[in-house]
Amino acid sequence: MEQEWSYLVEEYRAMLYRVAFSNIKNRADAEDAVQEAFLRYMKDEKPIQNKEHEKAWLIRTTIHICLDILKSGWYQRTVPWNESFENTAKNIYLPYQVKDDETLEAVLRLPVHYRNPIYLFYYEDYSIHEIAGILNEKEGTIKTRLRRGREEVKKILTEGRP
Amino acid sequence: MGIQEVQGQSGTPAYQKKRKTGRAEGFQESLLQNLKNRDQEKQTATASETESKQNAADIQTGAKPKAEKMSMGRIGAAQGIRVNAAATQETLQAVEVRHMSYEESDHVRIAVTEGYTLKGKREEGAEPRVYVEAKYEDGRIEAYQVEMAKVQGQTEHVIERFALETMEEA
Numbered sequence: 001m002e003q004e005w006s007y008l009v010e011e012y013r014a015m016l017y018r019v020a021f022s023n024i025k026n027r028a029d030a031e032d033a034v035q036e037a038f039l040r041y042m043k044d045e046k047p048i049q050n051k052e053h054e055k056a057w058l059i060r061t062t063i064h065i066c067l068d069i070l071k072s073g074w075y076q077r078t079v080p081w082n083e084s085f086e087n088t089a090k091n092i093y094l095p096y097q098v099k100d101d102e103t104l105e106a107v108l109r110l111p112v113h114y115r116n117p118i119y120l121f122y123y124e125d126y127s128i129h130e131i132a133g134i135l136n137e138k139e140g141t142i143k144t145r146l147r148r149g150r151e152e153v154k155k156i157l158t159e160g161r162p
Numbered sequence: 163m164g165i166q167e168v169q170g171q172s173g174t175p176a177y178q179k180k181r182k183t184g185r186a187e188g189f190q191e192s193l194l195q196n197l198k199n200r201d202q203e204k205q206t207a208t209a210s211e212t213e214s215k216q217n218a219a220d221i222q223t224g225a226k227p228k229a230e231k232m233s234m235g236r237i238g239a240a241q242g243i244r245v246n247a248a249a250t251q252e253t254l255q256a257v258e259v260r261h262m263s264y265e266e267s268d269h270v271r272i273a274v275t276e277g278y279t280l281k282g283k284r285e286e287g288a289e290p291r292v293y294v295e296a297k298y299e300d301g302r303i304e305a306y307q308v309e310m311a312k313v314q315g316q317t318e319h320v321i322e323r324f325a326l327e328t329m330e331e332a
Contacts, residue, residue: 097270100272125264125279127301128301150277154275
């Protein structure tokens with residue numbers, strides 16, 4: 001059982017951290033969110049159907065935890081002192097080299113309903129079908145958000161505002 | 163008095179004569195035009211018949227019909243990557259998609275503003291080749307094998323350019 005958990009943590013920890021960081025933009029809070037997601041997975045009694053379902057469940061839960069943290073009164077009253085929005089792309093630790101940090105910064109500044117589909121599609125290489133499963137949305141909705149989100153990214157890059 | 167004056171003028175009034183002549187001229191013109199049109203239709207029919215015969219012959223011999231030869235390829239239709247496929251068909255070959263991950267790739271390009279991602283991996287073998295996988299915003303995934311020996315250094319084709327970068331990165 002312990003081996004199973006350690007395998008699970010090794011398999012998804014880095015990716016879940018990146019997803020959490022893209023939402024919360026704070027290293028410590030992102031790590032907390034990932035830990036919380038693993039704890040919920042262990043406590044959850046719902047049978048997991050397959051590996052794809054397992055991964056989708058973990059990503060979905062991590063995103064929900066991040067959104068809960070962002071909505072909390074404590075979080076809204078405080079500002080992280082050691083991290084600024086300017087260096088968010090550097091702290092995301094992608095497993096491959098991205099030459100264009102500006103675009104990633106722009107993606108991280110998008111509203112949440114555009115940010116998650118765009119981040120998962122382009123930076124985590126998920127398919128539209130998988131993203132629809134993760135975010136509990138229709139594939140058509142994801143396609144629309146990808147298209148509109150791309151336009152928003154262009155606006156941020158050219159005009160500097162979402 | 164007035165009536166007598168009118169009756170005194172023999173034949174058809176001048177305005178009616180003019181009108182009749184006009185009609186006759188118009189009829190002649192339209193007749194000529196119809197004859198011309200008929201000739202043109204005949205010529206077009208003969209030409210299309212010849213073309214369809216030629217296309218049928220091409221299919222039998224294995225050559226592509228003219229209409230297909232002139233059309234844009236799948237790459238040309240892709241968003242952000244607009245190049246005539248005919249110009250690059252020798253260097254690019256469409257292959258089966260392997261669903262390669264970013265970690266497995268030698269080189270990655272994420273073009274969010276253009277709506278596509280590219281992943282490239284140098285192939286092992288005697289001839290230098292690069293496998294390129296393209297994913298588009300609408301969900302399509304296409305894969306190509308690029309013959310590097312045929313790629314020109316100054317190429318502006320997106321996939322060829324990316325393949326060259328992959329060779330440098332690998």
